[in-house]
Amino acid sequence: MPENSHGNRTQIAAAKLRQMIIAGDLPPGQRISEREISTHLDGLSRTPLREALKMLAAEGLVCISPNRGATVAALSISEVEDILELIVGLEGLAAERACQRISDAEISEIEALHRLMHDAFRDGRLMDYFEINQRIHQEIVDGAGNRELSRIYAAACARIQRYRYAGNRRHERWDRAVAEHDQIVTALKDRDGALLRELLRAHHRNGWRVARILVENELNEGKA
Amino acid sequence: MPENSHGNRTQIAAAKLRQMIIAGDLPPGQRISEREISTHLDGLSRTPLREALKMLAAEGLVCISPNRGATVAALSISEVEDILELIVGLEGLAAERACQRISDAEISEIEALHRLMHDAFRDGRLMDYFEINQRIHQEIVDGAGNRELSRIYAAACARIQRYRYAGNRRHERWDRAVAEHDQIVTALKDRDGALLRELLRAHHRNGWRVARILVENELNEGKA
DNA sequence: ACCAACCACATTGCATGCAATGCGTTGACA
């Protein structure tokens, strides 16, 4: 039983499309023609595909215009910044709860991820680094023990992931980000919620300062 | 052009179902049979209805089990509390931003709502009171000027609205809540973000302390 | 030469029909 047979065709289609959008295979603004996409997804019919699109629209990943079809959600700089502000806020809330409630075992798991991230950094495996980095943040949020918070945080991250990582072929700021993560893990181990909160806020602010320029360039190229 | 022809039948069905769930016309755990519900919704076919259900599932308002159909999402006490904690957190984030960014005109609008709420209180119009109350909170959040925050806040409120207001036939705590709202509006006028945040937190905590008992009774009755 | 109305094509929106899955019931056997 392949892992993908998890659930019905609607769920599979939604998962595949979600992944393609998050990874950037389908760029923002890209039209999603029902018939065209259906041929790329095992030739499944339009009905489950439409259901999947409606779900992704509710998640904010695609935009559906009545009688005009679906497109991959294209966010403006300020919309990305709004979502990023939300993410920082959610992480801040989670950080303080996490420092009170997280177990030593969970902290160990995060430390293990942290070491994996260091390895990926040392070996120059950029995509692995990004993925582990994201997982660390998610696990810190999960540490707050609030499933709804975790869900919303994950959904918000998915919406802007492409904007934060897409153009980052070069590892500008990479060493700096790793150093910040060292501090973050230390603050978590010390269970210093207020400090953790501020470190996370600064970490995201610094990261966006770099990514923003790439996104701006990309948007300008799109116009030109 | 009737106001309901806003959008296509999927959107209309979603809006109606959403309203029915939030208002409690469809109680938590209620099975939503596609064919049965379709007859209650102008006899529209199952296809747009299914699309609407998928959207509501993505919003967390309904729960879909593969091959077993949809039910109105039934939340446990702790799930309601998780969402409430999230709401309090989001309001707190919004409160500090709102105190920096909100315009005097928006404050005036909130004050006007506040007076309407007082009127509803004086005249004993409970449902009007609830609705205006909710709108005040939403407008405070909107005052932060972050659309994504506003959207997520609204969605979270929708998920637990029924649990907070459903059983409140009697107006326990009503006068107390109005007094708290007076303080809240004052803090907003003074643009005291930290105070506003704490007032909102206390307001929700006090409100839930009462509503929780009603929800617990309801859940126990359901078992018995 | 430019603009506007019209027509044909492509795409989405929706209804219906059939296949597949789950559930309740009945009947037989231990």
Place this chain on the structure above:
DNA sequence: TGTCAACGCATTGCATGCAATGTGGTTGGT
């Protein structure tokens, strides 16, 4: 009498066909 298996019904899952809407191109007029 209790339990398990097989059958039938009801419901969901999906594909397809038709109607409605939007789009682009062409033609006719000014």
